[in-house]
Structure formats: C-alpha cells, structure tokens
Amino acid sequence: MEADELLVLVAGGDQKAFEELYGLVSGPVFGLVRRVVRDPAQTEEVAQEVLLELWRSAARFDPGRGSALSWILTLAHRRAVDRVRSARAATEREQREGRRAHHPAFDQVAEEVEAGLEREWVRRCLDRLTSLQRQSVTLAYYDGYTYREVAERLSLPLGTVKTRMRDGLARLRECLGGAA
Amino acid sequence: MSFLDRLMRRDLHSLAAPYALDALEPEERRRFERHLRGCVRCSAEVRALTEDAVRLAWSTAAPAPAVLRERVLAAVRTTPQDPAPQPSRARPAQSSSRARDDWQPARARAPRLRPLMAPLATATAAAALVVASLFAVQATQTRDELDRERAQAREIAHVLAAPDARATSERDAQGRGIGVVASASERRAVVTVSGLGTPSGGRVHQLWLMRPNENPLSLGLFDGDTPLVADDLSTRATSLAVTVEPHGGSAQPTTQPVVQLALESVGFGE
Numbered sequence: 001m002e003a004d005e006l007l008v009l010v011a012g013g014d015q016k017a018f019e020e021l022y023g024l025v026s027g028p029v030f031g032l033v034r035r036v037v038r039d040p041a042q043t044e045e046v047a048q049e050v051l052l053e054l055w056r057s058a059a060r061f062d063p064g065r066g067s068a069l070s071w072i073l074t075l076a077h078r079r080a081v082d083r084v085r086s087a088r089a090a091t092e093r094e095q096r097e098g099r100r101a102h103h104p105a106f107d108q109v110a111e112e113v114e115a116g117l118e119r120e121w122v123r124r125c126l127d128r129l130t131s132l133q134r135q136s137v138t139l140a141y142y143d144g145y146t147y148r149e150v151a152e153r154l155s156l157p158l159g160t161v162k163t164r165m166r167d168g169l170a171r172l173r174e175c176l177g178g179a180a
Numbered sequence: 181m182s183f184l185d186r187l188m189r190r191d192l193h194s195l196a197a198p199y200a201l202d203a204l205e206p207e208e209r210r211r212f213e214r215h216l217r218g219c220v221r222c223s224a225e226v227r228a229l230t231e232d233a234v235r236l237a238w239s240t241a242a243p244a245p246a247v248l249r250e251r252v253l254a255a256v257r258t259t260p261q262d263p264a265p266q267p268s269r270a271r272p273a274q275s276s277s278r279a280r281d282d283w284q285p286a287r288a289r290a291p292r293l294r295p296l297m298a299p300l301a302t303a304t305a306a307a308a309l310v311v312a313s314l315f316a317v318q319a320t321q322t323r324d325e326l327d328r329e330r331a332q333a334r335e336i337a338h339v340l341a342a343p344d345a346r347a348t349s350e351r352d353a354q355g356r357g358i359g360v361v362a363s364a365s366e367r368r369a370v371v372t373v374s375g376l377g378t379p380s381g382g383r384v385h386q387l388w389l390m391r392p393n394e395n396p397l398s399l400g401l402f403d404g405d406t407p408l409v410a411d412d413l414s415t416r417a418t419s420l421a422v423t424v425e426p427h428g429g430s431a432q433p434t435t436q437p438v439v440q441l442a443l444e445s446v447g448f449g450e
Contacts, residue, residue, distance in 0.1 A: 015257065018256055026249065027243050028238060030248065031242035032237045044245070044341070045337075045341045048252055049337075052255055060265050070231055070234045074233075119238075119240075121239075141202070141203075145203065148205070159194070161198075162198055163194075165198055169200065173232045173235075
C-alpha cells in the first residue's frame with residue numbers, strides 16, 4: 001500500500017497500518033533529521049517525536065493538498081530545524097556567558113551516506129546550480145539556517161538570497177523532473 | 181490597494197522559497213502563513229516549492245535504528261490520537277475507499293485555504309503523545325499553568341527518549357485503564373489512567389508504587405486524566421496501583437485498588 005492510503009488508515013486508529021507506514025517512512029525521516037540535527041542522541045529524539053506525531057496527528061493530513069510523503073517529510077524537516085536552531089541558540093548563550101560549550105563528538109554522518117540512485121541524482125542536480133544558488137539552498141535546508149543567517153554567512157543582501165533560493169529550487173525541479 | 185500594500189505583498193511573495201525551505205524566523209513564518217491563507221497564487225507556488233524541497237530530503241534517507249522502531253511502536257499502543265482538525269470534514273473511516281469518498285469533495289472545495297503545514301502541537305510533541313489531554317490547552321489557562329504543563333511535557337519527553345523506555349498498559353472489562361512509559365535506567369515513569377471517572381465527595385485517585393517487603397509508596401494524586409511523572413523509582417518495584425482516597429490523599433492506601441499494573445515488562449522488579 002502507498003503512504004497516502006496508509007496514512008488515512010492510521011488516522012482511523014489502525015496500528016497495523018502504522019507499522020507498515022513506519023516501514024516506508026522511518027528511513028527517510030531518520031536520514032533527514034540526522035542530516036539536519038547531526039548529533040546522534042538528538043537525532044533519535046527528534047525522529048521519535050516526528051514518527052509519533054504521525055500517529056497522533058494523522059487525521060490532520062489532507063490528501064487534497066499534496067502527497068503523504070511530502071507532508072511527512074515537511075513535518076520532519078520543520079521539527080529538525082526547530083531543534084537545531086534552539087541548540088544553536090543555547091550554544092551561543094553559553095559562549096556569551098563565557099562558559100565552555102560542551103560539544104559532543106559529531107560523527108560526520110552526512111558524509112557516510114550509502115549510495116542510492118536518488119541521492120546520486122540529487123547530488124548531480126545540485127552540482128548544476130550556481131554556487132550561490134546551491135549554498136543558499138543547502139545552508140537553509142540541510143543545515144537549518146534562516147535566510148537571514150544565510151545572507152550573513154554569504155555576505156549577500158537579503159533579497160538576493162531569497163531570489164537564489166527560489167531560482168535554485170526551480171532549477172533543481174527542472175533537473176530532477178526526469179528522475180521520478 | 182495602496183502602493184505600500186502592494187510593496188508589502190510583493191515582499192511577502194518573495195518569502196515563498198525561504199518558507200518552503202523552513203528558512204523563516206518564527207514570527208515571519210506566522211506572518212507568511214497568514215498571508216498564504218488569502219493568496220491562491222502563492223499557496224500553489226508554495227506547494228510546488230515544497231515538493232522541490234522534499235526532493236532534497238529523499239537523498240538523505242538512512243535506515244533508522246531498530247531500537248527506534250520498538251520505542252515508537254510501543255508508544256503508539258498507549259497514545260491517543262488527535263481528532264480531525266475540522267468538524268466539517270468527516271473523520272477518515274476504517275475502509276480506505278470510504279475515506280477516499282470523503283476527501284474528494286474536500287478537494288473540490290479548493291479555495292478553502294489552510295497553511296500548507298498546519299501547525300502541529302509544539303516542539304515538545306513527544307510528550308503530548310503520551311496523553312493528548314495534557315495539550316488540551318484551554319484559552320483560559322494562565323501563563324503559570326502553561327509553564328507547568330510545558331515543564332511536565334519536557335519531563336515526559338525525557339522519559340520517552342531514554343534508550344530503555346518501554347510501555348505497557350492494562351484495561352479491565354469496565355474500561356478502566358492504566359498505562360505507563362518507564363525507563364529503569366532513568367528510574368522514571370509516566371503514568372496515565374483512563375475511564376476511572378471522578379470519585380464522588382471530593383475523593384481522589386492516588387497512585388502507589390508497590391515494592392516487595394515494603395509499604396506502598398505514594399507517587400501522587402491524579403488530576404483528571406493528566407499524567408503523573410514519577411521520579412527516583414526503586415528498580416525493585418513490582419507494580420503500580422491506583423486507589424480512591426479521601427480529599428488530599430492518604431499516607432497508606434485505605435481501599436482496594438481500582439486498577440493495577442505489573443512493571444516487570446518495563447524493566448523493573450529485578
């Protein structure tokens with residue numbers, strides 16, 4: 001069964017359907033959260049929150065507004081970004097207070113990715129963006145920076161970053177169009 | 181429309197891509213979502229851009245650890261679900277074909293616009309999953325009450341996130357239930373009851389921890405179906421029990437338990 005159908009069954013309280021849905025989406029959810037959050041313990045926490053939220057909030061999914069997978073991954077991304085931003089804010093607070101922030105050893109999980117067709121395709125399409133488009137999109141999506149922070153990091157005006165993001169996504173769409 | 185209005189609208193339109201990438205600050209995100217509700221063009225644009233952003237997600241997929249599956253499926257067994265957000269929309273039925281019929285008209289009513297991502301609970305979502313009632317936040321609640329609930333939600337999230345968190349529950353023929361998510365390593369548990377009703381005459385439901393060769397230990401009084409978080413539990417504990425006690429609770433149980441739950445399956449009792 002497809003995720004869309006499963007999610008509708010889950011909204012009706014079907015635990016078997018949830019198990020099946022878990023099988024379909026736990027990998028994408030976990031991988032995305034890990035890419036954004038990076039810290040292994042926090043990754044598990046956020047992924048667990050998101051997967052449970054699917055069970056709890058399944059009835060909020062409106063099939064008329066897009067696919068279930070897109071709804072699920074959008075939710076996962078939102079939660080991951082919220083977490084990484086509050087972690088960053090806490091680190092900055094600690095540094096301001098002169099305390100030494102304790103950084104757990106981050107394993108560079110993002111790099112040890114297993115090769116997949118989709119992954120390879122996305123990477124190739126990202127390579128086709130201009131450098132500023134690519135950095136604007138990836139700093140926001142994969143690293144959880146706001147567009148203001150992206151503008152600061154890249155020393156670009158806000159308007160330029162917004163445009164690079166839109167053009168970057170549009171070019172990505174063109175390139176990925178054939179991959180589905 | 182004034183020039184300034186047009187300018188502001190154009191400025192809001194330009195936020196569609198940052199919004200799809202979750203790159204707005206919270207206040208800006210809310211402002212944009214309000215705008216989205218009244219702007220057919222940008223809601224279509226945001227949907228397309230969000231689909232693009234999601235393609236970036238697919239390329240990061242990685243197998244989730246097996247322990248995560250166990251924890252999530254265990255929690256699902258004791259977690260109630262939120263009702264559908266709008267009374268006008270039928271709750272999805274058990275059979276998918278019926279549910280499909282339900283959503284077709286919804287799709288036809290296209291201009292009914294909601295933000296693409298309906299805001300879902302809060303960042304402490306995992307906590308809310310234990311008992312939805314915790315988050316049945318009323319408009320009349322004071323700041324203090326909200327803060328207290330948030331603090332409790334954090335504690336619950338903490339228990340849920342423990343590597344050895346396990347869940348178990350019991351329900352009797354009369355529908356009286358007790359559920360627990362516990363971590364033996366953290367020596368903490370979140371306990372919920374359901375179907376117990378409100379005892380008459382100001383009496384209360386009191387939760388007890390049962391230990392071998394020791395008196396029952398009070399873990400607190402239930403306030404309706406709000407969960408209790410119990411700290412510093414003895415790992416030798418064998419079960420939980422709930423009794424009806426006079427107003428304010430008792431030092432030791434004075435009545436027979438209305439519900440009981442063994443803790444062996446959640447790692448206690450060694």
